Amino acid sequence: MPAPATAPPRDRAAILCGLAGWLPPRVVTNQKLSQRLDTTDTWIRSRTGISRRHFAEPGQATSDLAAEAGRRALRSAGVDTVDAVVVATTTPDRSCPATAPLVADRLGLTGAAAFDISAVCTGFVYGLATAAGLIAARVAERVLLIGADTYSTIVDPDDRTNAIIFGDGAGAVVLRAGHADEPGAVGHFDLGSDGAGEELIMVAAGGSRQRSASAPAAAQDHYFSMRGKEVFRHAVTRMTASARTTLTLADSKADDIDHLVPHQANLRILRAVAEDLGLPPQRLVTNVESVGNTGAASIPLALADAAAKHTIHAGERVLLTAFGGGLTWGSCLLTWPALTRIDHPHDTGGTQEP
Numbered sequence: 001m002p003a004p005a006t007a008p009p010r011d012r013a014a015i016l017c018g019l020a021g022w023l024p025p026r027v028v029t030n031q032k033l034s035q036r037l038d039t040t041d042t043w044i045r046s047r048t049g050i051s052r053r054h055f056a057e058p059g060q061a062t063s064d065l066a067a068e069a070g071r072r073a074l075r076s077a078g079v080d081t082v083d084a085v086v087v088a089t090t091t092p093d094r095s096c097p098a099t100a101p102l103v104a105d106r107l108g109l110t111g112a113a114a115f116d117i118s119a120v121c122t123g124f125v126y127g128l129a130t131a132a133g134l135i136a137a138r139v140a141e142r143v144l145l146i147g148a149d150t151y152s153t154i155v156d157p158d159d160r161t162n163a164i165i166f167g168d169g170a171g172a173v174v175l176r177a178g179h180a181d182e183p184g185a186v187g188h189f190d191l192g193s194d195g196a197g198e199e200l201i202m203v204a205a206g207g208s209r210q211r212s213a214s215a216p217a218a219a220q221d222h223y224f225s226m227r228g229k230e231v232f233r234h235a236v237t238r239m240t241a242s243a244r245t246t247l248t249l250a251d252s253k254a255d256d257i258d259h260l261v262p263h264q265a266n267l268r269i270l271r272a273v274a275e276d277l278g279l280p281p282q283r284l285v286t287n288v289e290s291v292g293n294t295g296a297a298s299i300p301l302a303l304a305d306a307a308a309k310h311t312i313h314a315g316e317r318v319l320l321t322a323f324g325g326g327l328t329w330g331s332c333l334l335t336w337p338a339l340t341r342i343d344h345p346h347d348t349g350g351t352q353e354p
């Protein structure tokens with residue numbers, strides 16, 4: 001059969017073209033937590049791999065962190081306009097309205113479509129798929145996606161199981177329209193959920209379920225709760241299965257992956273996922289040691305950290321995988337693009353509490 005006169009149009013895809021992270025300056029070490037809680041630095045490091053985390057200042061909200069990360073991501077991409085701003089978060093400034101329009105306004109992006117994604121720690125991967133969909137459907141040419149959380153505002157500071165795990169932070173990417181065979185093209189994806197696991201990770205009060213009840217909520221119900229042991233098992237199983245599904249969809253094998261970037265939940269979880277996938281430890285990207293679990297911010301913060309340290313290079317295959325409350329999970333495969341500028345997320349003039 002004769003070759004067609006013109007090549008068929010290549011598939012439109014979303015291309016990662018900007019990346020940044022931002023951490024609030026206040027650093028809280030394990031030693032600092034152990035002054036208040038019945039715990040030790042040794043216990044926390046051995047069970048979670050976490051040494052320190054960053055906390056927002058009193059009065060600082062998720063939009064403040066998100067706007068900083070967003071501003072840096074726009075600078076990294078070398079652009080000052082986008083068609084949509086998507087904020088993945090479990091800790092919105094308010095339950096109504098969404099945080100994204102406020103962030104867009106703060107970034108001088110008034111007029112852009114703006115909405116939040118609520119998929120807990122899987123929010124960033126869900127957000128990537130949503131942004132990719134907006135671009136594929138020609139609703140947007142360029143999208144700013146931010147994962148931002150201030151868990152310090154919903155975790156009980158006296159709850160030693162959860163207070164040691166979570167930190168605050170924001171990470172952001174800019175996606176532009178391009179072609180599926182370009183470096184930086186996001187996808188394949190796998191996304192999933194199991195609402196039967198709702199009670200494993202939740203904030204019981206503040207929503208319509210509690211507000212429609214005749215009795216007022218107990219103070220404790222306004223705090224984040226988690227059944228740690230069960231969550232641990234689900235996190236390993238779901239992230240491993242989702243990563244495998246994504247590899248299968250992309251007709252790839254674990255061996256083709258240069259870097260696995262999981263949601264930074266707990267170092268033991270991350271190592272178990274890498275091991276189950278048959279990946280050597282040096283292909284596992286982690287920054288949980290210095291930031292803790294930052295929810296929807298964790299994957300872009302880990303990417304920004306690795307890219308700024310030149311651990312990830314253009315042309316390498318990167319597999320993202322996440323698990324969170326809902327239950328939700330998701331994975332995404334991409335080839336790393338050549339990014340010209342990435343600020344290290346720790347360059348925030350950090351201060352450590354005595």
Ligand code: COA
Pocket residue numbers: 038039040043044047048121160161164165226227228229231232235265266269293323324325
């Ligand atoms: N310091 C000291 N002891 C602690 C402690 C702390 N910060 N937190 C819990 N303990 C104690 C418990 O009270 C328990 O004591 P007991 O045996 O006397 O009852 C003991 O340590 C074991 O508790 P357990 O909850 O079984 O510990 P664990 O090994 O499961 O570790 C987590 C707890 C929370 C670190 C672990 O379950 C975990 O990481 N889960 C996943 C969390 C996560 O990543 N979530 C995010 C997913 S999106």
